[in-house]
Amino acid sequence: MTAVLRQHAEIQFAEELEQLAKADDRQRPANWKLSPWAVVTYLIGGKLDNGFEVSAKYIGNRRLMEIAVATVATDRALLLFGVPGTAKSWVSEHLSAAISGDSTMLIQGTAGTSEEQIRYGWNYAQLLAHGPSENALVPSPMMNAMKLGKIARVEELTRIPADVQDTLITVLSEKTLPVPELGSEVQAARGFSVIATANNRDKGVNELSSALKRRFNTVILPVPSSEEEEVSIVVKRVHELGRALELPAEPPALKEVARIVRIFRELRNGQTEDGKSKLKTPSSTLSTAEAISVINNGMALAGHFGDGVLRAADMAAGMIGAVVKDPVQDQVVWTEYLETVVKERAEWKDLYRAFREQL
The missing domain is CATH 3.40.50.300 (P-loop containing nucleotide triphosphate hydrolases)
Structure with missing residues (x-):
C-alpha cells in the first residue's frame, strides 16, 4: 500500500x-x-x-x-x-x-x-x-x-x-x-x-x-518571542518534514536557518534585529510556517536540481515568493531591504547576489 x-x-x-x-x-x-x-x-x-x-x-x-x-x-x-x-x-x-x-x-x-x-x-x-x-x-x-x-x-x-x-x-x-x-x-x-x-x-x-x-x-498564540526560539521551531519542523517527504538533501546548516528567520523577523517587526534601523513592512504575514516552507522548498531544489547542499540560490526564489505578495508595494519594500540591510552585511554577500539575480 x-x-x-x-x-x-x-x-x-x-x-x-x-x-x-x-x-x-x-x-x-x-x-x-x-x-x-x-x-x-x-x-x-x-x-x-x-x-x-x-x-x-x-x-x-x-x-x-x-x-x-x-x-x-x-x-x-x-x-x-x-x-x-x-x-x-x-x-x-x-x-x-x-x-x-x-x-x-x-x-x-x-x-x-x-x-x-x-x-x-x-x-x-x-x-x-x-x-x-x-x-x-x-x-x-x-x-x-x-x-x-x-x-x-x-x-x-x-x-x-x-x-x-x-x-x-x-x-x-x-x-x-x-x-x-x-x-x-x-x-x-x-x-x-x-x-x-x-x-x-x-x-x-x-x-x-x-x-x-x-x-x-x-x-x-503569539509569534515566537526571540530569534533563538523561532530558529529552534524552524529547525525542528524542517527536519521532520524533510524526513516525511524524503527530500534528497542534507538538513540545512543552522546558519542558513538563522539567516532566513532573521529576514522574516526584521521585515515582520519593521526594524532590524538590533533595533537600530526602521524598516517598511510588506503586506505578507511572514509567519514561522512560511519560513519553514521557504527552507523546505530550497531543500527540494538543492536535492533534485543541485548537489544536495542548501545554498543561498536555493532559498532565493522561495523567499521572494513569501515576501512579495503585492507586486508593486511589496517589491519596493523588498528592494529597499536588500539595498539597505542585506547588502551591508558582509557575511550575507551570497544571499544578496542570489536575491538580486531573482529580481
Whole structure:
C-alpha cells in the first residue's frame, strides 16, 4: 500500500501517547485518554520517569498550553487566536489527539461552510424514499463528537458566515443539538468540547457575535518571542518534514536557518534585529510556517536540481515568493531591504547576489 503523505497526530505519535498513558497516574476527566498534566507534557515535551523522551510539539510558553488544556477540562470551548502561522491548527490537532485519541472530528471553516456541515445533513435518496429517519440522517463531525464525548475541531472559525457561526451557540451553551425533523436531539457525552481556531489577518473575516464569544475562552498564540526560539521551531519542523517527504538533501546548516528567520523577523517587526534601523513592512504575514516552507522548498531544489547542499540560490526564489505578495508595494519594500540591510552585511554577500539575480 502507498504510505499516506501525512499521518494524523494520534498515529504519528502513537508511541509517545502510549508511554504517557502508562506513566500517567493523575486524575483524568471523563472520556480523556490522558490527564491534563500528561496532555501538556505531550505538547511541550519532556523526559518521563522511565527515561522515555517525549518530543516537543509546541515550542513556547508552557503556561499558555496549561490554560488551553484547563479550558477544555471545563465546560468552556477553546478558541486559539493569533496571526497566521502561530501553530493554532497544529496545537488544536495535538490537543485533540492527546485528549480524545482522535483528531479527525474536523470542520474546515470557509466562506462556503453551511449550517448542515456543522449540524447534520441528509441522504437525499433515503429522505425521498422513506422520509426523515435515523437512516437518512448524515451526522456532522460535531454531532459525532457529541455522541462519542470527543473533541470537535473548527478551523478558521471567522471565515464562516456569521449566521452559520451562531449555529454553535446552542451546542456550546446547552450541550445539545436538536433534530426537529425527527423530534429528537443529541446530547453531548462527557468529554465533548470544541476547539476552534481563528486569525486576525484575513481579509473579509466575519466577526464573532458577542453571544458566541462568551462561549469561548480565548488563548492568543503569539509569534515566537526571540530569534533563538523561532530558529529552534524552524529547525525542528524542517527536519521532520524533510524526513516525511524524503527530500534528497542534507538538513540545512543552522546558519542558513538563522539567516532566513532573521529576514522574516526584521521585515515582520519593521526594524532590524538590533533595533537600530526602521524598516517598511510588506503586506505578507511572514509567519514561522512560511519560513519553514521557504527552507523546505530550497531543500527540494538543492536535492533534485543541485548537489544536495542548501545554498543561498536555493532559498532565493522561495523567499521572494513569501515576501512579495503585492507586486508593486511589496517589491519596493523588498528592494529597499536588500539595498539597505542585506547588502551591508558582509557575511550575507551570497544571499544578496542570489536575491538580486531573482529580481
